[in-house]
Amino acid sequence: MDYIKLSVIGSLIGTISIVLVYIYLYFLYRERHIGMLGLSWLLLLSRYVLFDSGVFVWQQSTVKLTIYQVLIFSSVLLFVGGTYFFVNKPFKKYWLYGTAIIAIISTIMNLTDLSLICKLLIPILFGSFVCFWIGITFIHLQLNGIGPLVTGYAYILWGALNSVMPFTIDMVWFAPLGYLMGGILRFIIALGTLMVYLEKTRNDLIAKEEQYRLLAENAVDVIYYFKIAPVKELSYLSPSVLTVTGYSADEYYADPSIILNLIHPDDQSLFKIFINNPVDQNELPLTLRLVRKDNIIIWIEQKCMAIYGKEGKVIAVEGIVRDITVRKNLEEMASMFERMNMIGNMAATVAHEIRNPMTTVRGYLQILQRRKIYKDDRDKFMLMIEEIDRANSIIQEYLSLSRTKLSNLQKCSLNTIIENLFPLIQANATSAKICSRIDLANIPDLLLDKNEICQMLLNLARNGVEAMSLGGNLTIKTFTQENNVVLAVSDQGPGIPQHVLDNLGTPFITTKTTGTGLGIPICYQIAQRHNAKIEIDTGLGGTTFFISFPITS
Amino acid sequence: MSNLLLDCPSQVSDNCMRVETAMNQLEKEEIYHLRYEIYVEEMSKRIQSADYKNKALCDELDTWAVLLYAKIGKKIIATARINVGTIKQYPAKLVQILALDKFIDSHNGRDQVFAYITKLMVVPAYRSSPALYLLIARCYELCYANQVHFAFGACNLHLLRLYEQMGFHRYTNNFVDPGYGLLVPIVLLINDVKYLRMIRSPLLRVARKRTDYGLESVEWLRALFLKTQQTVNSKGVNEDELWLIVSKHFPVPLNQAIDLLRELSEEEAKKFLHSCSIYVQCEFGDVIVNQGDVSYSYNLVLSGRMKSLTICNPVKYYWPGQHFGANGLTGHNMHREDIVADRATEILVLSGIAFPRFSYAYPDIAHKVVKTIVGLNNHNVKI
The missing domain is CATH 1.10.287 (Helix Hairpins)
Incomplete structure (x- = not known):
């Protein structure tokens, strides 16, 4: 075996090692860029095996030469695409256009009587250029560690080696050296890529961990993780527990029974039912009172999720505790x-x-x-x-x-009244499986009686919710129209029946078995006291009540 | 809301009722407060110029008006305002609405004085007392004393009968005064004693004492306005004529076309309509009923079409024969809709002010009307 063959074999080993590294990584992480880079190396490898090693005699055949070049262009393009995805940047389409133009020029040149070197010059230089570009991209990668530098410089050297290959291939002493150096560089690229990948993954994990940690530590709600098996243990409690209960997380770690003493005496039974079987109690949030360290009674709402082990048994519960006293x-x-x-x-x-x-x-x-x-x-x-x-x-x-x-009547913001009341409306709507939302425009302040407007809103929202027995959306909107501020409450119910519509606002007329028939008449009274007008738009698609309040100077 | 039947005092003596002119600020403020009580609190009118803080109602015309009031003991029970002045003294908008420039005669020119009687009201408990007559009579005397030929006014539809009984005429298009609703301009021909006698106006008691009245202005006005008008004056038609005028709008007898009349014989229905109704023509766009106002009438569409501005989808129309707005004939309910004339429309307004008097005169007919209305209401509630 001569030096050249030994060098080619060395070069092949270098390329195979890269392909194997990429295949391994791909099956481990299923990342798109790894798949693309692996495929590009595979194409390069197939070129070496089928053409460069001499399996096919391709130099004199235009078709085989073209296939050879196509393999180069395909692998180059995949290198570029993989690198873009790796650095999380969008792929630039000019690479596609550029490659297509170069491929066409090369194909045309293949049909001429030019020498092989001339015909290969463009694909080889293009490949070298791509190697330089990838190398520079890696070097400029904002990543800790030497992986990007090793990989970047290896790509640059490989590009340089490729670019001189057409001119040195006939030099007997350089050919084996060239193949050997190529193999070594590809091997370094393989190792460097692995290093870059691992460093990047580590950095991403650190960043994500930091992100989640901050999220938990800065959360207003208390986040906890409680191990049930093999030993019951409080594993994590976010720092906000200090603000909510008056005790720090460390105090809970030292003595988890503190929580038992915090529960309001009237809610102890509720809490006991919960701790005896937390998993079955997680359908609805548990709402109870706590007596804080400073003896202030607060309302909390807690919702937890069960964590299951491999055997299907609950090994932990994690959840959120929210202070809902204001609500x-x-x-x-x-x-x-x-x-x-x-x-x-x-x-x-x-x-x-x-x-x-x-x-x-x-x-x-x-x-x-x-x-x-x-x-x-x-x-x-x-x-x-x-x-x-x-x-x-x-x-x-x-x-x-x-x-x-x-x-x-006092000058105040209709939007603020709606925003303050909306949690209550939302809670009622949610319990009836109705989706509620507000859409508030920038409107001027109005002369309003807050309590009455609250009642009008509640009446209209309740009517809307009750009209949607099959679900739907309840929307509360405000907007200005001419010289009025309009409050619109819409539902997606079946509309108001004609006989009710004909007598709307007349007391005691109702479609509900439990209704008093006074909800809408009261709305009319409230509207009248506010100089407001009620308008109704109803049909099979739903009903909207518009209440127009005059804008007062 | 109060009702005439409910609040009518059993006995009111003319002797203890005095009509006076407000001379000082205290009296004027008392009058402004009374206006507020009646317009804002009783009638639920939404008047932007009202002083809600001090519960008072006044406007720019008060600065040069004569404010009259009727008093029993120390209590003001009625009030009226009369402005007497040339066309230049009245706000331009009012001149246009009342078409005052058309009343200027060649002899007096723009120095001719007109009277404008407004803010005439009586507290509910004294609405069947002579208070209203006494105030209008005093206004009439003031007009006479100031050589006024034409006294103008504007009233809501349900009060038209009352003013036509006094001797006023409708003469031009209705207009909307924000807060006060749809108003009908009316004019009293001060010198038309003959007409006052013909309709047996209570004002004849004052007018007949005069001997020096000139009839030029009367003839001139009749030629200019009244002869060419299609208006059906409630004092100008008898039972049968009114019945014919109303019936011509329907292909079936009226007591079949109108639910309210279904329990009445033709004779009874004729009496009822003649005693309580006003035939009104409305132009396209006239808002007849305002949401939130208290109803003092029972309105029926005779021709054309009314449209609800409150129930905008599906559009709610009221067609000939249908009743619209809240019942204000036998009780005082609040209107739930804004209702507008969708085209030139004729309506019949059954006045809740006239109905109590009719009930005394024809209790059996009134009973049937009440029974029908109660039946219609119960039907609605049971639906």
């Missing part, structure tokens, strides 16, 4: 306002409605008392009329109290 207070306040307003407005509406039949009764009493047959009973009629008048004056007083609400 809970808001819910209670809104609920109280709603009850108070609802009762007040219902009473006012009912009082108003009572006056109509009373008017009729009084009218008849007045007419009847004039009849001769009732002459002796006139004083009784007078008494009845006086009593109705008294009842009427009581209602009048009551209604005038209701009207004094006008003086509660």
Whole structure:
């Protein structure tokens, strides 16, 4: 065996080692760029095996020469693509156009009588150029370690070697040296690529770990991880536990039973049910009260997930604990306002409605008392009329109290009222499997009674939710139109039936079996007290209530 | 809301009721407050110029108006405002709405004085008392004293009958005053004593004392406006004429075409319509009913078409024979919709102000009407 063959074999070993490295990495990580680079090396290897080693005699055949060049171009293009994906940059299309142009020129040259060297010059120089480009790309890679430098310089040297090969191939002393150096460089590239890949993966992992750590440590909610098997142990607790409960994470690590003492006495039973079987309790969030270190009672909501071991047994639970005291207070306040307003407005509406039949009764009493047959009973009629008048004056007083609400109008933001109330609306909607959202435009402040607007919103939102028994979206929008601010509450229910639409706003008309029929009449009253107008758009696709508030200067 | 039947005091003596002119600021403020109570609190009118903080209602015309009020003891029970001035003194917009420039005669030119009577109101408990008459009579005397030939005014549809009974005429297009709703311009011909006598106007008691009235302005106005008008004056038609005018809009008898009349015989229906209704012509775009206002009438479409601005999809129309708006005939309910004339439309307005008087005169007919309305309401509630 001569030196040249030995050198070729050495070169082949170098290339095979690279291919094997890439195949291994690809099957390990399934990364696209590894697959592409592996394929490019495989094409290069096939070129060496089939053509350079002398299996095929290709130098004199135009077709075989063209196939040889196509292998070069394909592998070069795959090198470029793989490198782009490796450095997380988008592939530039000009590489495709450039390669196509060069391939066409080479093919044309293959048809001429030019020497082999001339015909191979362009593909070889192109390959060298790509090697330089890849080398520079690696050198400039922002990565710790020497992997990128080793790989980069190896590519550059390999490119340089390739570029002088056409001119030195006939030098007897240089050919084996050239093949040997090529093999060594490819081997270095293989090792360097492996180093770069491992360094990059390590860096990515560190960055991700840092990211998740910061996420957990900066989270407002408390994140925990509790091992159940083989030994029960609190493995992780995010630092926010100090803000929420008043005890630091270290105190919990030292004595995990602290949590048992924090649970409000009235909620102990709930918590015991949870800790006895945390996995079965994870469908709905557990809501309970904690007595903080400073004796302040807070509301928390916790949701956990079970972690299963290989045998299918629960080995740990991880979850989130959220302080929902503000939300809970808001819910209670809104609920109280709603009850108070609802009762007040219902009473006012009912009082108003009572006056109509009373008017009729009084009218008849007045007419009847004039009849001769009732002459002796006139004083009784007078008494009845006086009593109705008294009842009427009581209602009048009551209604005038209701009207004094006008003086509660204050300049405020409708959007803020909606935003404050939205968690409550959202909670109601979610429990009915309805998706709710708000879409608030930039609108001027208005003269509003906050409590009444809350009640109107709740009435309309509840109507919307109840209209969507099959699910759908509830949307609350605000926008300006002409000289008005419009509040729009839309549902995707089946629309308001015609007979209800004809009497909409009339008290006691309802489609619901449990409804009072006062929700919309109360909305009308509230709108009227705000100088607002209600408009309705209803159909099979849903219903929208538009409430237009005049913009006040 | 209060109702005439409910709040009418059993006895009111003319002797204890005094009509006076507000001379000082205190009296004026009391009047502004009374206006607020009636317009904003009772009628639920949404008037932008109202002073909600101090509960007062006044405007620029008050600065040069004569403010009258009726008083029982120390309590103001009614008020009216009269402005007497030349066309230059009135706001340009008002001149245009009332078409005042068309009333200038060649003799007096722009120095001719006109009266404008507004903000005439009585507290609910005294609406059947002579308070209203006394105030209008005082206005009439003021017009006479100032050589006014034409006294103008503007009123809501349900009050038209009342003013036509006094002797006022409709003469031009309706207009919308924001907050006050659709208003009908009306004019009283101060010198038309003959007409006051013909319709048995209560103002005749004051007018008949005059001997020096000239009839030129009357003849001139009749030629200019009233003869060419299609208006059906409630005092200008008898029961049968009104029945014919209304019936011509329907191919079937009226008590079949209109739900409210279905329990009434033809004779009863004629009496009811003649005693309580006003025939009104509306132009395209006239907003007849305003959401949130208290209803004082029961409105029926006779011809044309009304459209709801509140229920915009599907578009809700009201066709001839249909009732629109809230019932204000037998009770005072709040309108839930804005309703507009979708084209030139004729409507019949059954006045809740006239109905109590009708109930005294014809209790059996009134009973049937009440029964029908209660039945219609119950039907709605049970749906």
